[in-house]
Amino acid sequence: MKKSPLITSMAIALLATTASTGALAKGKLNVLCSADTDWCSLMETRFEQETGVKVSLIRKSSGEGYAQLRAESKNPKIDVWWGGTGDPHLQAAKENLTQAYRAKELPNLLAWAQNQSLVSDNRTVGIYAGALGFGYNENLIKKKGLPIPQCWKDLADPVYKGEVQIANPNSSGTAYTALATFVQLFGEEDSFEYLAELHKNVSQYTKSGSAPIKAAARGETAIGIVFMHDIMKQVKKGFPLKIVAPCEGTGYEVGSMSIVKGARHLKEAKMWAEFALRPDIQSLAQSVNAFQVPSNQASSIPAEAPNFDELKLIDYDFAKYGSVATRRHLLQRWDDEIKSLAR
Template identity: 75%
Template sequence: MKKSSYLLGLTLATVATLGATPALAKGKLNVLCSTDTDWCSLMETRFEAETGVKVSLIRKSSGESYAQLRAERKNPKIDIWWGGTGDPHLQAAAEKLTQVYKPKALPELNDWAQNQAKVSGYRTVGIYAGALGFGYNADLLKAKGLPAPQCWKDLTKPIYKGEVQVANPNSSGTSYTALATFVQIMGEDQAFEFLSNLHKNINQYTKSGSAPIKAAANGETAIGITFIHDIVKQVKKGYPVKAVAPCEGTGYEVGSMSIVKGARHLKEAKMWAEFALRPDIQTLAAEAKAYQVPSNKSATTPDGAPDFSTLKLIDYNFAKYGSAETRQHLLQRWDAEIKSLPR
């Protein structure tokens, strides 16, 4: 698909140059994409087809993306950063790596998406949301004769010893969201007591946030804590995994989009921003097997995605728990009190 349009473009461009008319290209756009590859390329082709803008898109995890924007601060090469968990977008906003832009579609968005924009001083905006939860391998639990856990506190029961996996919050934004969620649900001291109990059941702190549920799908662990949409993805692939929205309530992430400060193709970046917030475009996510909740109220939530209206979502304080201070404090405490505990 892409190659053919590229060839077509090349031929047309050659014809155009020969005819001494200005080139046909309608601008360029460099996109940094932090969602799954499928979704990235879907957005790329749709946008190119609709606007004629030549998109150069690279997929990197949100941590890598943020590191790149920081390193390129003096001379940015990226125009817009689309997708990826909200925290690094907020950090980038706080460091003024991204620029203020109020999309026209802002009023059409869900409150949590508008809130993300407000918190960042309109340097970023929410494009999708995903709730935290855990998934279990039904076959494995059955084989071991264990009941399915329903609440966060179930996970600390001794019967699940060595069966729970979660990422290391130092390396994974997903796991940091979980840490912040526990603190907000239980209060800080109780949360750390909960975590030290949980620690006894943890078999491994993974590096990547979605690794625990992949391990659960493959039967390497029984239970994995991660975002529900990642669990749904494994379910749809046919693995014997079940997703649980914990009974105490849960936190969530707001996947975001930011225009880079000093973008060389600002006009096209703004076009992309408006494009990405349109309900028909957000509805396409399901085609790319992405099961997050779209931020535009009129977009259709993909089949299988968690229904936010029935979830017990906490009032996640993004401003506080996204700030460098709180982050550093919680991570240091986790390192000191949890990580190196004996099991």
């Protein structure tokens, strides 16, 4: 029986479509993203377009992401944890929740990114860096006649009662970085005395690390303790915020990436790791107003990114403050001595 030209053409077209789809449909990948939502979406879309891998992405803060990996350790649902402060990534590495992988781009990364891999036995790696600070709403400060804060200790002044927001360090990597920074700057005992005084001025401990500066942008609070790049993102949107690099000095984060131990889609997870460390991919971050310092030496650094050479940065001990014992101790003490205080 002869086939009609129409049927033959349809069959050829169907085969071509199937072949094309098959070439693209190379697998699935479950990603936990702890960076800003816009950046997470950019990475998801670009990876899918480039590889054909179907990405299922969820966004959680660093502390929440770490908690999920622990809860699912016997039956992991996540393949790659991308973004978020490095301390919980290091803790996950110490608890054997993630697995070793040396990406091809590792030798091309900046020293602080390679160090993240070194201290974790290659179970996590640095993808960006950001400096801690605080921002204030210039209009609100003027309206309320408040002095302009320049130092961490200024924020404990009673004049700022109810005017400060910071995240909860249990859920937020940003706030844990702040907690660890204060301990390294002032010593543990003095830092908890400071936190007790600061507590009197805190109107809310948010779940998300960037939420305090978003509240300041909206005029809901005068001051937000966050990473400087989160303040700059709101500045670029037109909000009247000023960035402060505290006079005493400050800590910084090494945003990290880890492949989960027992990942169901290991091949695709390694593809993501290679993809995320490429300079062309890292350079895309500024297109969604993500102004962290990228880890690959060949990446384009946003003009709005903090200049680490000009900041008074502490020698942040990532190995110690990313350890299981230290992190649990500080969080427990914060819960017992700060969170429970009346305001």
